[in-house]
Amino acid sequence: xxxxCTLFSSSGGNSIFIxxxxxxxxxxxxxxxxxxxxxxxxxGVSPKELDGILVTHEHSDHVSGIGVLxxxxxxxxxxxxxxxxxxxxxSSTPAAGCTRIITTGQSFKLRSAQIRSxxxxxxxxxxxxxxxxxxxxxxxxxxxxxCITKPMLSALAGCEAVxxxxxxxxxMLQKGAYPYILKRRILSDNGHLSNENGAWLATQxxxxxxxxxxxxxxxxxxxxxxxxxxxxxxMLSDNDFEVGKDVILxxxxxxxxTEII
Numbered sequence: 001x002x003x004x005c006t007l008f009s010s011s012g013g014n015s016i017f018i019x020x021x022x023x024x025x026x027x028x029x030x031x032x033x034x035x036x037x038x039x040x041x042x043x044g045v046s047p048k049e050l051d052g053i054l055v056t057h058e059h060s061d062h063v064s065g066i067g068v069l070x071x072x073x074x075x076x077x078x079x080x081x082x083x084x085x086x087x088x089x090x091s092s093t094p095a096a097g098c099t100r101i102i103t104t105g106q107s108f109k110l111r112s113a114q115i116r117s118x119x120x121x122x123x124x125x126x127x128x129x130x131x132x133x134x135x136x137x138x139x140x141x142x143x144x145x146x147c148i149t150k151p152m153l154s155a156l157a158g159c160e161a162v163x164x165x166x167x168x169x170x171x172m173l174q175k176g177a178y179p180y181i182l183k184r185r186i187l188s189d190n191g192h193l194s195n196e197n198g199a200w201l202a203t204q205x206x207x208x209x210x211x212x213x214x215x216x217x218x219x220x221x222x223x224x225x226x227x228x229x230x231x232x233x234x235m236l237s238d239n240d241f242e243v244g245k246d247v248i249l250x251x252x253x254x255x256x257x258t259e260i261i
Contacts, residue, residue, distance in 0.1 A: 001020070001021055002018075002019070002020050002134055002135060002137060002139075002261050003017070003018065003019045003020075003021075003043070003259075003261065004016075004017070004018045004019075004139055004161055004259075004260040004261040005017050005018075005043070005257050005258055005259045005260055005261075006163060006214065006216060006252040006253070006257070006258045006260070007026075007036065007039040007040070007257055008030065008031050008035070008036075008039070008254070008255055009163070009216040009217060009218070009252035009253065009254060009258065010061075010217065010218055010219075010220055010254040010255075011061060011167070011217065011218070011219045011220050011221075012031075012061060012220055012254070013030040013031035013035075013061050013064070013255075014028045014030040014031075014061055014062055014143065014216070014217060015027070015028050015029050015030055015031060015036055015039075015065070016028065016141055016163060017040065017043070017045070018113075018132055018134070018139060019045070019134075020112055020113070020134035020135050022111060022112045023051050023110060023111040023112045023113045023134065024045060024049050024050050024051050025050070025051060025052055025053070025054060025110070025113060025115075025132065026050060026052070026053045026054070026075075027053075027054045027056065027130055027132075027141050028053070028054070028055060028056055028062040028063070029053055029062075029063060029064070029065035029066050029069055030059075030060065030061040030062040030063060030064055030065065031064060031065055032064065032065050032068070033065040033067075033068035033069045033072065034068075035065070036065050036069065037069075039257060042257065043257060047069065047072070047073045047075070048073055050073065050075045051075075051076070051110060051111055051113075052075065052076045052077070052078055052100070052110055053066060053069065053070075053075055053076070053077045053078065054078050054079075054115065054117075054130055055077060055078065055079035055083055055084075055087065056083075056120070056127060056128055056129065056130070056141070056143070056144060057083055057120075057122060057124040057125065057126070057127035057128070057144060058079075058083050058086035058087050058090065058124055058125060059124060059144070060090075060092070062144075063087055063090070063092040064092055065092075066087065066092045066093075066094055067091065067092045067093055067094065067095070070094040070095035070098040071095045074095065074097075074098060075098065076098055076099075076100050077094045077098050077099055077100065078100045078102050078110075078115075079099075079100075079101070079102065080101065080102055080103065080104045080117065080126050080128065081101050081126075082125035082126035083124070083125050083126050083127075083128075084099055084101055085125070086124075086125045102117060103117075104117050104118070104119055104126060104128055105117065105118060105119065105151075112134060112135075113132050113133065113134050114132070114133040114134075115130060115131070115132050115133075116130065116131045116155065117129070117130055118130075118131070118142075118151055118152055118154075118155035119149070119151060119152075120142060120143075120144060120145035120149075120152060121145055121146045121147050121149065121189055121190050122144045122145055122146060122190055122191070122192075123146075123185060123188075123190045123191065124144070127144055127145070129141050129142035129143070129145070129152065129155065129156075131155055131156065131159060137160050138158055138159045138160060139159055139160060139161050139162070139261070140155070140156045140159040140161075140162040140163070140164075141162070141163045142156060142162065142163070142164050142165065142201075143163065143164065143165040143167075143216055143217040144165065144192065144217065145165060145192070145193060146188050146189040146190045146191040146192060146193070147189040147193075147197070148193070148197060148200070148201050153201075153204065156205055156210075157205070157208045158208065158209060159205065159210050160209075160210065160211055160212065160261070161210065161211065161212035161213075161214070161260050161261050162205060162210055162212070162213055162214065163214045163215075163216045163252065163260070164193075164198055164201050164202060164205075164213065164214070164215060164216065165192060165193040165198055165215075165216060165217045166193060166194075166195045166198030166199070166215035166216070166217075166218060166223070166228040166231070166232065166251075167186070167192035167193055167194065167198075167217050167218060167219050167222075167223065168186060168192060168194055168195070168218075168219045168222040168223050169194070169195050169222060169223050169224070169227045169228075170187070170194050170195075170196070172221075172222045172223060172224075172227075173186060173187070173219075173222040176221060176222055177221075178221070178222070186219075186222075192217070192219075195223065195227055195228050195231035195232070196231055196235075198215055198228065198231070198232060199231040199232040199234070199235040199236075200235065202215070202232045202235070202236060202249070203232070203235045203236050203239050203241070206236060206239070206241050206246070206247045207239065210247070211247055211248060212247070212248045212260055212261060213232070213247060213248065213249050213250075214249075214250050214251070214252050214258060214260050215228045215229065215232060215249075215250070215251045215252065216251075216252040217252075218251065218252075218254070220254075225251040228251050229249065229250075229251050232249055233249060236249065
């Protein structure tokens, strides 16, 4: 049985769990190890049962728990070379023997899971998203991306369920208290997706057959769950999708488990 859920999802920390009952994976570990352990145990999973942590990029809201998790439980950490170099020079350094280098764009097998990374445009060393195929069912994760690219669309096409970014409401960001340079970074092609861009991506994937869409990585300061949801709901409806029937749409909770599948 597939289980796919966000454990934490916001600009403050991110971690996603996916399992087929044989292989247990985390995508990112961007909150404390204690919080991740508590969250896993609440769904009946021991951290000792994790087969790997897939890292999207080196920013602290995606890797801050990795050091402690690997030292306590010896969990292998998978990241491309540029990202791993950054992690190894940070306070989130994995324990010795726990690092595994992958090549962006290439598929690899991890027990019963077929995993593929794909590049996402973001202001980091070599940010990626992932697709994970288990039991012939494909699932996708694409957050921390300033724009939507053809390779990203190609990778996500055919996913049954996805977690995609809806980071900010443009009006809230532009009128908010962030300094201009930070606003410019977030709005750039190497920043984060707006609600409108997330809605476009959600609709495109729905047109290609995706049935479960979860909006994640919402900004704590420049977005609200209702704004993110409304933008995607409207665009899906404008393209003749009945939300709740043709496609399931939800917003990932910041610090509580959000079940996807």
